[in-house]
Amino acid sequence: NRYPLENSWSFWFYKNSRNNNWSENLIHLTNVDNVQDFWSVYTHLKPVEYLSDGCDYAFFKKGIKPMWEDANNLNGERWIISIQKRNGSNFLNYLWLNALLSLIGSHYDDEIKFINGIVISIRFKCNKFALWTNCHENKMVQNKILKRFKKEVNLNDSDFLFEIHKNC
Ligand code: M7G
Numbered sequence: 019n020r021y022p023l024e025n026s027w028s029f030w031f032y033k034n035s036r037n038n039n040w041s042e043n044l045i046h047l048t049n050v051d052n053v054q055d056f057w058s059v060y061t062h063l064k065p066v067e068y069l070s071d072g073c074d075y076a077f078f079k080k081g082i083k084p085m086w087e088d089a090n091n092l093n094g095e096r097w098i099i100s101i102q103k104r105n106g107s108n109f110l111n112y113l114w115l116n117a118l119l120s121l122i123g124s125h126y127d128d129e130i131k132f133i134n135g136i137v138i139s140i141r142f143k144c145n146k147f148a149l150w151t152n153c154h155e156n157k158m159v160q161n162k163i164l165k166r167f168k169k170e171v172n173l174n175d176s177d178f179l180f181e182i183h184k185n186c
Contacts, residue, residue, distance in 0.1 A: 020054050023053065026080035026081075029075065031074070034072030041085060047059070056122055063075070072140070076135055078136075079135060082134050082135060095181060095183060102144060103144065116170055129159055133150070136148065149163070
């Protein structure tokens with residue numbers, strides 16, 4: 019018996035290559051709609067700490083591409099946190115896994131409909147994590163989502179940088 023997830027999700031992988039343009043480097047890996055498949059994909063993927071600089075993992079609702087151009091992101095935004103290298107790989111893994119679990123675990127009540135996905139980016143200087151939402155005009159919803167998110171991943175008063183995709 020498979021335990022269905024409330025939403026279907028897709029795993030994506032981005033690998034920087036100068037020979038291609040940005041969207042050609044973005045690869046859809048697979049979709050998951052139940053708990054067992056989620057774990058089977060998660061455990062087969064290279065842990066984030068071993069990804070090379072320039073790579074991303076994204077986990078988005080099925081049908082929404084992790085790019086600004088997707089219709090579902092057009093009026094959306096992202097909340098970004100910088101993850102300093104000195105925090106170590108344990109923190110990186112912890113943040114990514116707990117962010118994933120919070121999305122599949124119905125931890126956001128009705129606000130889940132305002133969340134499009136998450137991205138973790140491995141970069142030479144400073145890694146980063148982003149939560150992509152679609153409610154930039156609704157501060158109340160945003161605050162609720164952020165408060166919940168911080169609790170899920172045990173971040174107290176980390177500074178999130180807010181970016182509206184349209185301005186990118
Ligand atoms: P990034 O990977 O978000 O940040 O964007 P980084 O500077 O830490 O690596 C790097 C660059 O990738 C951007 O300046 C864009 O050129 C390109 N890029 C990133 N995103 C998320 C998109 C996107 O959604 N659509 C397009 N067309 N380009 C993007």
